[in-house]
Amino acid sequence: MNKIIFGIDEAGLGPTLGPLCYGWTGLIQTEGSNVLSRFDQLIKKYKLNIGDSKKIYQGVNKKKKLHQALNEVLSLSQQTSEYQTLSDLWNLYPLNSFGEISMYSYYEKCLKHSFAQLSVLERKDQFDGFCGFTASFEGELNKEFDRGVNKSAVSMMKIGEIILSILNRFPIENIEIQVDKQGGRNFYEDFLNDLFPFVGIQILRESSDESIYMISEENRDIKIGFYKKGEDRFSLIACGSILAKWLREQFMASFNSYWLTYNDVKPTAGYPEDAKRFIEVMSEYFEQDSMPINFIIRSR
Numbered sequence: 001m002n003k004i005i006f007g008i009d010e011a012g013l014g015p016t017l018g019p020l021c022y023g024w025t026g027l028i029q030t031e032g033s034n035v036l037s038r039f040d041q042l043i044k045k046y047k048l049n050i051g052d053s054k055k056i057y058q059g060v061n062k063k064k065k066l067h068q069a070l071n072e073v074l075s076l077s078q079q080t081s082e083y084q085t086l087s088d089l090w091n092l093y094p095l096n097s098f099g100e101i102s103m104y105s106y107y108e109k110c111l112k113h114s115f116a117q118l119s120v121l122e123r124k125d126q127f128d129g130f131c132g133f134t135a136s137f138e139g140e141l142n143k144e145f146d147r148g149v150n151k152s153a154v155s156m157m158k159i160g161e162i163i164l165s166i167l168n169r170f171p172i173e174n175i176e177i178q179v180d181k182q183g184g185r186n187f188y189e190d191f192l193n194d195l196f197p198f199v200g201i202q203i204l205r206e207s208s209d210e211s212i213y214m215i216s217e218e219n220r221d222i223k224i225g226f227y228k229k230g231e232d233r234f235s236l237i238a239c240g241s242i243l244a245k246w247l248r249e250q251f252m253a254s255f256n257s258y259w260l261t262y263n264d265v266k267p268t269a270g271y272p273e274d275a276k277r278f279i280e281v282m283s284e285y286f287e288q289d290s291m292p293i294n295f296i297i298r299s300r
Contacts, residue, residue: 001220003029004170005036006130007178007236008162010155011053011244016298017270017278018252019107019135022158023243025073025236026166027129028173035127039076040235042125048072050238052231053245063249067115070246073239075120077129086250087111089243093132095165100137103295106258107137110250131239133247134162139295151300152182160195167222175222178237180230186211188226196222259285 006026013020029035043050049069057066074080083089090096090111101107136158144154163177188211192201196215204212204223212225230237256267262285268278279286279297286296 001031001174003174003176005029005176005236006166007230007234007240008159009180009231009237009241009244011241011248013151013155014272015270016272016275017268018248018255019137020141020155021133021135021244021248021251022162023131023133023240023247024162025129025131025239025243027127027236039127042121043235046121048120050235050242052238053241056242057245066242066246066249069242072120073131073242076127077131078123078126079129080131084114086113089133093134093165095161096134099134100140103139104137106254107251110254113250131243133243134158135247135251138298142294142299145300152185155182156191160191164195172219174220177222177224178230178234179224179226180237180241181226181228188213192224
């Protein structure tokens with residue numbers, strides 16, 4: 001039986017401005033093969049900059065380095081190596097068509113962004129795989145915060161949605177899911193019980209470094225692990241991290257482009273201290289715009 005292995009990560013949990021983004025990458029492993037070992041070997045062979053996106057997005061030419069990392073992630077799969085626009089990637093995830101992006105003209109406009117793909121891997125070295133990304137926008141986040149849900153729990157809700165969507169896409173294959181840990185959380189059984197209410201969940205390990213579970217359905221096994229610093233330990237989580245970070249940076253560029261037409265100030269990355277500066281300068285323009293303030297500024 002084939003096995004689907006995929007890694008998930010987020011970008012933008014801490015900021016006050018801009019969306020919370022998620023990315024994932026998956027590989028299809030045929031029976032008797034070791035696709036993860038080959039995957040890691042090719043990353044070394046081609047000297048790909050696959051790693052924690054926060055470390056990639058630093059220093060001189062950080063935007064160029066992140067874009068190069070995106071190209072490298074997309075080139076790993078035959079299915080994604082020829083995509084040319086953000087919309088091509090956005091539309092890979094069916095539930096994106098039901099999201100709140102239509103409420104944001106500047107984020108929706110961003111979907112038209114095109115990017116040049118560079119040929120990184122020879123076709124014979126590419127994998128049978130898939131990737132995708134999505135986002136929780138400010139209004140959606142604030143709606144959950146108003147209900148008393150904290151940021152980590154909101155993020156896990158979206159990760160659960162992603163997991164179920166991929167399980168529905170691959171209904172008979174064995175599945176292994178690698179997720180970057182959310183803060184200091186070590187126990188995920190309740191979260192998994194909500195996702196799989198009628199299936200027994202076996203706890204394989206729960207520690208500060210990793211929490212791993214097995215769900216046995218009638219026709220397959222689903223292994224789900226949550227890993228501390230997962231983007232440094234697992235290449236698929238690192239690929240998800242790069243996709244999520246790239247998506248957030250594209251959205252933040254559009255956010256700044258839109259609001260700086262009101263007042264030409266220094267752009268913001270959205271993180272709390274700098275967001276405070278930006279909000280103080282731009283508050284009167286936020287009020288002038290037709291968009292509700294709770295669709296612009298996160299309450300947490």
